[in-house]
Amino acid sequence: MDDEPAENISGGDAGGGRFTAFDGEDADTRAAAVVAELGDLYWEKTYGGRDAFECLVRTVLSQNTSDVASQPAHDALMERYDAPDGDLAEALADAHRDELAETISSAGLYNQKSETLIRLADRICGEYGGEDAFDAFVAEGDPEEVRGALLHMKGVGPKTADCVLLFAGGRGGVFPVDTHVHRIARRMGLAPPDADHEAVREALEADVPAEACGFGHTAMIQFGRDYCTARKPACLDGPEACPLYDYCDRVGVDELAESVVDPADAA
Known part of the structure; x- marks a missing residue:
């Protein structure tokens, strides 16, 4: 596959970055070998360079919904609030909640998400002085400090924080875990079957080379x-x-019975 599909909100044009080559010949863990195979199957990219606040907005919109639903919401929000010479964070901080909720209605949970976006925008303006300073903090700050600051923002979970670090900050060694990654890593045996999202992230980041974590996430x-x-x-x-198939433990998959359960239930 030459390009990431546009509906992959964690990658594609939205993720930015550039295509690159990854040498998987020396993969010394099964997780690294799996990611190398995924790179051959799909794409190998180095990410970074996206606007941090827009990346935060995009990821909040994608929570608990499909990319097909959240992409139009993102596009509508940007069209209404992102002036060419303006500050998106300032615009959202001043937005009327009902108007913003209507704008992003295709994303689902629009009342909750509109409140979250206004609250985050207000904090970015108050704590960092706007989106430009926030961009600089994400790109240049200590990764653990940046992640900690993001996680202290109400409405931002680990996956959202990691997506901002990866797609805006361009940080290597960051493997965001969404529902697909959580399921696949445990089903394949790359993480314990009862691992939560954070445990899956820790397992993958420990076993996958830093430069491969980004495309490992989007390709998975x-x-x-x-x-x-x-x-x-x-x-x-x-x-x-x-x-x-040859890399997978198929935890929770019974091929003879053609039945599937969550890996945690199989364990």
Whole structure:
């Protein structure tokens, strides 16, 4: 695949970055080998350079919904509030909640998300003086300090914080964990079957080379859509149906019974 699909809100044009080459020949863990295979199957990219506050906005809109639903909400928000010479954070801090909720309604949970975005914008303006200074903090600050600051913002969870670090800050060694990554890593045996999102992140970041974590995240999401779905993974159609079959423990997948349960329940 030459390009990331636009509907992959964690990558594609929204993720920015540049295509690069990754040498997976020396992969010394199964997780590293899996990511190398994903890179060959999809794409290998180095991320970074996106506006940090817009990345924060985009990721909040994507929470608990599909990219198909959140992308139009993001586009509508940017069209209404992002003036060419303005400050998006200032514009959202001053936004009327009902108007913002209507603008982002396609993303679902729009009342909650509009409150979150206004609250975050107000904090960015008050604590950093606007989106430019916030961008600089994300790009230049100590990664642990940046992550800690993001996690102290109400409405920002680990995945949102990690996406900002990756796509805006360009930080290597950051492997955001969404529902696809959480499912696949445990199903394949790359993390314990009962691991929560943070434990999966720690396992992947420990076992995947820093320069491969970014595209490991975006390519694994695409793999989850194309092959390793929640209810009917491709392996149920036989070993030849899944390109990563030989790397996978298939925890929670019974190929004979053609049944699938969450890896934690299988354990």
